[in-house]
Amino acid sequence: MGDSQQGNKKGKGKEKENYESWTMDDTNVLLHLLVDAINNGLCDANGSLSKQNVERVILHHLNAKTRFPKTYNHYLSRLKWLKNKYNKMSTLMRNNSGFGWDTVTKTLTASDEVWEVYLKVY
Numbered sequence: 001m002g003d004s005q006q007g008n009k010k011g012k013g014k015e016k017e018n019y020e021s022w023t024m025d026d027t028n029v030l031l032h033l034l035v036d037a038i039n040n041g042l043c044d045a046n047g048s049l050s051k052q053n054v055e056r057v058i059l060h061h062l063n064a065k066t067r068f069p070k071t072y073n074h075y076l077s078r079l080k081w082l083k084n085k086y087n088k089m090s091t092l093m094r095n096n097s098g099f100g101w102d103t104v105t106k107t108l109t110a111s112d113e114v115w116e117v118y119l120k121v122y
Contacts, residue, residue, distance in 0.1 A: 022078055026066045030078060033058045092118075 022030075037043070042053045049058070054075055063069045070078075089108070093099055098114035101107075110118075 022070075022074075022081075023066075026062070026068075026070070027078065027082075029062055029065050030058070030075075031082075033061055 034049075037049060037053065037057055042049060042057060044050055051072060055072055059070060059072065059075060062075075092108070093101070098110050098117075100109040102109050
């Protein structure tokens with residue numbers, strides 16, 4: 001199969017956006033903007049941010065502070081990633097005694113024994 005034919009199969013028929021990965025700085029800026037938006041009452045009745053508010057407020061400020069401009073699809077992708085990380089962390093903390101959180105180093109804490117038991121089960 002030639003290169004041009006292989007190129008047509010990439011993305012399963014959908015054109016992919018030009019994507020630059022998120023840096024931790026980008027993610028931190030996004031998190032601060034989300035908190036500010038929520039505190040300023042920009043959420044809908046169901047607690048979510050509308051696409052219009054995300055594009056008008058979040059992405060406008062985010063793109064002013066980051067190297068690579070982000071689109072609404074980038075935002076959705078990062079939000080999904082953040083929710084996944086949150087769900088994993090909350091499951092770990094809720095269902096397993098012995099785990100804690102160090103607010104200074106911002107890391108998960110547990111004794112070697114707790115980790116050994118957890119790794120055997122999971």
